[in-house]
Amino acid sequence: MSDIINLLPENIANQIAAGEVVQRPASVVKELLENSIDAGADKIILSIKDGGINFIQVKDNGAGMSETDARMCWERHATSKIKNAEDLYKINTLGFRGEALASIASVSQVEMKTKKNDQALGTEIKIEAGIVNYHEPTNSSVGTIITVKNLFFNIPARKNFLKSQNIETRHIFDEFYRIALPNPDIEFVFYNNEKEIINLRKTDIKNRIIDILGKNSKGELLQVKEETEIIKITGYVGSPEMAKKHRGEQFFFINGRYIKEPYFNHAIQTAFEGLIPADNFAFYVLFFEINPSKIDVNVHPTKTEVKFEDSKYIYSILLSVVKKAIGKYIISPQLDENSMFKFEASTKPEHELISKFTDFRTKTKFNPFEGDIKQNKKQSFEKLFEGFNTDIIETIKPEREENIKPQTVEKQLFEKEFRYIFDNFFQLKGGYIIASREDELFIINQQSAHERILYERFLKSDSLNRIPIQILLFPRIIEFKHADFELINSLLDEIRQIGFDISPFGNNNFVVNGVPTINDKTNPQLTLEGLIENYRINEQKPDISKKENLALSMSKNTSIKMYDILSNIEIEELLTDLFNCEQPNYLPNGKPVFIKFSNGNILDLLNKKF
Ligand code: ADP
Ligand code: MG
Secondary structure (H helix, E strand, C coil), X not given: CCCCCCCCCHHHHHHHHHHHXXXXXXXXHHHHHHHHHHCCCCEEEEXXXXXXXXXXXXXXXXXCCCHHHHHHCCCCCCCCCCCCHHHXXXXXXXXXXXXXXXXXXXXXXXXXXXXXXXXXXXXXXXXXXXXXXXXXXXXXXXXXXXXXXXXXXXXXXXXXXXCCHHHHHHHHHHHHHHHHCCCCCCEEEEEECCEXXXXXXXXXXXXXXXXXXXXXXXXXEEEEEEECCCEEEEEEEECHHHCECCHHHEEEEECCEEECCHHHHHHHHHHCECCECCCCECCEEEEEEECHHHEEHHHCCCCCCCEECCHHHHHHHHHHHHHHHHHHHHECCXXXXXXXXXXXXXXXXXXXXXXXXXXXXXXXXXXXXXXXXXXXXXXHHHHHHHCCCHHHCXXXXXXXXXXXXXXXXXXHHHHHHHHCCCCEEEEECCCEEEEEECCEEEEEEHHHHHHHHHXXXXXXXXXXXXXXXXXXXXXEEEECCHHHHHHHHHCXXXXXXXXXXXXXXXXXXXXXXXXXXXXXXCCHHHHHHHHHHHHHHHHCCCCCCHHHHHHHHXXXXXXXXXXXXXXXXXXXXXXXXXXXXXXXXXXCCCCECEEEEEHHHHHHHHHHHC
């Protein structure tokens, strides 16, 4: 048998390595920005076009490269950052594997100009699919400009795998923020399709966080600071009101490197336990400084996972410093800082806990146990529904207009709408409406009912059929973080159809002139923020259209809640609207809106019990 093993040619080996390092345009952005930081730049300009798929450029004023290094840096395992195995234990640069540039060049068309500050002339290089085809002296300023064009042009399968330009742009924003956040002493400018969209001046860390994540409408940034022999932890956590339903605002950086670390995240969630709803995520931007010999950043090619030698110890320090920061914020200074954490939410009646807590509250109106209460209610509702066979649930439709005997117009409307459906109804404290007609009994979840109604209404709205707008007496200007601003901009038509009179108003701001006439208790800012938050969560679902996503997110954010007390008129309206829905029985996610017992079911049930 002849031998069959070959060594792979260099360019194929690089392409394979690129599979790990370069997953999408955002990975290129990450590697280039990190290199600029490692080169000591204090001003970095990122430009992208078309979601970075066709064009990414990073320009820095860092150290630049000599003519030879300008050629060398494109080779695999070419790095200036480590020289021997020992150096692996004292890495204080973001890069060190010497793989990024080689990988990027193997799957794109790259141009680079670079110059060191002691050189008269710089160097220009052009590479296509890993092959250098131009290498000449050039005039350029000190620092490096790298342009990456047509990513994956030579690997169509990878290119097809990329998502829409909008989604790729969003990934780039994520990487950009992760790099700009821990480096407030570097100025960053970001151009998207030739438009300057972000300009981050040099500042301190707190202001960099605010510049990137926006001034939150509620809550405060709480400082965290602790230094032990093993670790220094600095940064900020958001006060409980800043918690969100998605993970977007959680950042750990270890020696300046963004990492995902579920174990430490758990420590923080634990510190917030009982203070935020169980399904919410706390806000935090935290920096760990650790002796590089105590961690191993080599476990993941994109270096977002890190191994720690003392992770249990770090967990407990983290838990205690975060608790301390929250404790200072919520409880007045004379109170024992730790006592709040001794309350056992499950063993005391809710009202007792709340009053105990409110007595001590100082700064905010935040009700620390609100989330739990809602959660408990939700759970008990689900429990209630668990016991019953879903067969019991049937669609009921209101009788149609034609069945109504001719009467006065007023009476006709009234009857058509409701009365003949139910003989009796009342609201049960805790968010359920009990209604009966003849031998049937309905238990209706009021929040779900309203969500169903609004969902159908929003879904049916279009440019001709807009949700009515209530004009605000005073227009509101609302600032969003940049990514949210962009998202709203891309949904502007649809958002107007569902009843917002809203227009862009300069730097990351929108002016809101009118809001949907649905629920006059809603606050435009919280509604829009909640809308965007839910929208992002729903985006994870496959095949969800913009319209459906907006209808889902909007109905969640504007519906009445379980703890809202309703007047009889409001209950009537709710029941009418619900049973005029095309599908009153279920929420879009399949959860029942009500359960119905007929006389037969009730007797069955009673026979089992008595
Ligand atoms: P690594 O960052 O792991 O060393 P890269 O492939 O990203 O590997 O870069 C290779 C080398 O090229 C770096 O070690 C550095 O010496 C040089 N280099 C890359 N980008 C820049 C830049 N923007 N400015 C100066 N030198 C750079
Ligand atoms: Mg690098």
